[in-house]
Amino acid sequence: MTTSTTDLPTGAGTFAFLVHPRARIADDLGRVWAPLGSGPERLYDLALRRLPLPPVRMAGVEVAGQRVGDVVLVPFGAKHLLEQPGEGRRRVAAAVDRAAGLGADVVGLGALTATVTAGGVSLRDRTDVGVTNGNAFTASTVDLQARLLLGAAVDQRADRHVAVVGATGSVGGAVAALLARDAAVDRLTLVARSRPRLEALVTRLDAICGGRVDTRATDDLAEVGGADLVILLTASTSAIIGPEHLAAGAVVLDATQPRNTSPTLLEQRPDVTVVDGGVVEIPSLRLLGGNIGLPDGRAYACFAETALLALSGHRGHFSLGVPTLEQVDRTRELAHGLAHLGFGAAPPTSFGRPVDLGTAPRPVLEAGR
Structure with a gap:
């Protein structure tokens, strides 16, 4: 596997990263489509709880000028996921289906999508796509x-x-x-x-x-x-x-x-x-479409783990449940191997x-x- 200062590794795969509305639903829906940011919070809360909304591909992901993945929105807020974990798991599973349909080799569980699936353990029987909770x-x-x-x-x-x-x-x-x-x-x-x-x-x-x-x-x-x-x-x-x-x-x-x-x-x-x-620095990282609340060039570490695995050619599940110290050390090895792309802690x-x-x-x- 050889790389230059801008190349992706030979054999690099693709990934998808799952996100969901966090504190104020309107703010995060506005990241998908700006006009949604001015909608009434109470209506959004009711709609997300009761309507069978499908997962949404909210952004493409580019690293070193090449398309490497997608961000998929789970239409369920933070409170919804914690208060209705059964429905939350169903919606996360549907988002993983969507990610697999987009061609992802690895799917990362962002924020409370990891919590509601017991760190991805409820998804461990899937063989069509690898899953990681990003916790290592x-x-x-x-x-x-x-x-x-x-x-x-x-x-x-x-x-x-x-x-x-x-x-x-x-x-x-x-x-x-x-x-x-x-x-x-x-x-x-x-x-x-x-x-x-x-x-x-x-x-x-x-x-x-x-x-x-x-x-x-x-x-x-x-x-x-x-x-x-x-x-x-x-x-x-x-x-x-x-x-x-x-x-x-x-x-x-x-x-x-x-x-x-x-x-x-x-x-x-x-x-x-x-x-x-x-928060991790990946200088050439760009989101094409929406955003996840960070500027270009920066990502949450759980997102970065998903990218590390895919770009390094990993296949299958990685961190499910509680990560081992061996898995933590493995992510450090992968980050060292892709150091030309960044993958270090961002400036504070x-x-x-x-x-x-x-x-x-x-x-x-x-x-x-």
């Missing part, structure tokens, strides 16, 4: 971003405290394991709703790091108040982190879609830095705007922390 490369990207933040926006010291909210989720567990594997942090606070799953994760991490990382589990969000860096990896439809949850000068890495922070957080807590998580932004971590607020370190 998302975990890889968030891990890299977290390490950069620990070095740039958090004072260098002996007690690096990171909280992972949504730690028992598919991405959260992998990110926690990556940080523990080489003791990249000194303390890990794992936050999730299920105590049994949290305790199992603590046991796993202790085995991975040999007890070198002080790992604690909690179902109380208030426990993130002592962390220098808070990583958000939950499946929720609204902001869950408020100004009352964060330590002075804390850094928040929000890798959720729909995102779990609001711009009002920065107004209420100007000492806090919020960084957009899981906060709610889409560039942020200079060199001048970002730094934590106020108190004695005993």
Whole structure:
């Protein structure tokens, strides 16, 4: 397999990536066709819930000047997917059918299309197309971003405290394991709703790091108040982190879609830095038609994983359910092989705007922390 600085690999395949309306339905429908953006939200909510709307091909995907895939819209909003998971799975399956009909070799599950299918597990019997939830490369990207933040926006010291909210989720567990594997942090606070799953994760991490990382589990969000860096990896439809949850000068890495922070957080807590998580730079990437809320040249890591697999000639399923560390490492190998196309963490932004971590607020370190 040979490439130049602009060529795609020999044997590259094609892919499709599934998306859905996120917080405000009209905003995301407007990305498909601009006039839809001014429609009444209540009507859209009712229509998406009750009408048997088919999946929509909303954009073509171009990398290095060549057509490599499509973006397919699942006509079901974030709240709909969480409140009606059975119907959500049916609509996601229909979107996978659409993607296969478009000729995709690999289909990526964006945002809550992964959550509602148990990370793609409900699609594992399909043999006509490969499926991935994108969580392996998302975990890889968030891990890299977290390490950069620990070095740039958090004072260098002996007690690096990171909280992972949504730690028992598919991405959260992998990110926690990556940080523990080489003791990249000194303390890990794992936050999730299920105590049994949290305790199992603590046991796993202790085995991975040999007890070198002080790992604690909690179902109380208030426990993130002592962390220098808070990583958000939950499946929720609204902001869950408020100004009352964060330590002075804390850094928040929000890798959720729909995102779990609001711009009002920065107004209420100007000492806090919020960084957009899981965003990858692919300079030659262009969407032809609609858009997914990012400028050309940037993609969410789950999208990037789908592209990595297809462009590398992968066939069959990849990451279904919880990704293994071996799968995370494999995506890093694939990204290295396609480094001439980018596939590295994008320069940091906060709610889409560039942020200079060199001048970002730094934590106020108190004695005993």
